[in-house]
Amino acid sequence: MKTSTLQAIKAHAVAEYPRECCGLVIVAKGREKYIACRNAAAGTEHFILPGEDYAEAEEKGEIVAVVHSHPDMPAAPTQADRVACEASGLAWHIVGVDSVDGAPAAGEVVTISPSGYLAPLVGREFSHGVLDCYQLIVDWYKQERDISLKQFHRADDWWNDGSSDLYTEGFPQAGFVAIKDGDKPQVGDVILMQIRSSNGVPNHAGIYIGDGLMLHHLHGRLSSRDVYGGYFQEVTRAILRYKDDIVV
Structure with a gap:
């Protein structure tokens, strides 16, 4: 991932804190770009990327990755992240955001890719609309x-x-x-x-x-x-x- 893309992702994650940010990485005319999208979810437990935002990003270039943040929790993927990553067929970039001296600061970014993951039937974490x-x-x-x-x-x-x-x-x-x-x-x-x-x-x-x-x-x-x-x-x-x- 290019430095400018990573900087744009982290800036968006900080701006949306304490809610999750979400967005898409596209490639247009050989150049990588981050497209910030809206989070249509209620509350702060997860994100919902609107279909119209996805469609608009597709018109601008080829979508190569999904991005979202984990406010006040590690950037490690949840079961819901891994399931949704499989469904999307795309790489996922997850950025951790924590409050540092009273201000949000973006930290580690973890990337996952589709690998055939299936959530267990017993012991799966709850995420409405994904694992419910x-x-x-x-x-x-x-x-x-x-x-x-x-x-x-x-x-x-x-x-x-x-x-x-x-x-x-x-x-x-x-x-x-x-x-x-x-x-x-x-x-x-x-x-x-x-x-x-x-x-x-x-x-x-x-x-x-x-x-x-x-x-x-x-x-x-x-x-x-x-x-x-x-x-x-x-x-x-x-x-x-x-x-x-x-x-x-």
């Missing part, structure tokens, strides 16, 4: 059934926006239908739960894996296998089955 409860179900179906489920956009904090019912609307698009009340869950069934949702709609999903257990990923926790009973049954709003598993 829906993505866990997507990955389980791919690994266990070789089925690629449809992705749908998941805006930050959608369950508290006063109107969205994303999972009720989204899972049917991915090929799931509700089973009858009283029917017992079978392996692969999706359990829709409502957990602290201001919209009063299901906002958490787990997958039944048999023997009274479900695999799920709660916000702010590692993905885990837990007994499907007690509290989780109380907050269950529907159990869905993949269309290919329905016997008529």
Whole structure:
């Protein structure tokens, strides 16, 4: 990476602190350039690079890398970074930013490239929209059934926006239908739960894996296998089955 590109990245990271910065490195007419983009994420936990910013960068040159910062944490890639890097097919540059004597200062830059990484089903870190409860179900179906489920956009904090019912609307698009009340869950069934949702709609999903257990990923926790009973049954709003598993 050229010195001027690195300087531009670090300046952007400092300017956006304590939020994550994000941007793209392009090559246009044989010259490398950093394009600062907007972070459309709510809060400071992650970044969302808008599609229109990506498209504008593509018009200016060939995109060769994705950039973002890690405020108040090491530049080492998270599991979400590694998963998203694989999906992008591009190199990722991560810059650490810390407060030094009351002012932000950019430090180490770590670069990763696609290498075939897959996040574990159990013990993965939470990152909404990248490694969350829906993505866990997507990955389980791919690994266990070789089925690629449809992705749908998941805006930050959608369950508290006063109107969205994303999972009720989204899972049917991915090929799931509700089973009858009283029917017992079978392996692969999706359990829709409502957990602290201001919209009063299901906002958490787990997958039944048999023997009274479900695999799920709660916000702010590692993905885990837990007994499907007690509290989780109380907050269950529907159990869905993949269309290919329905016997008529």
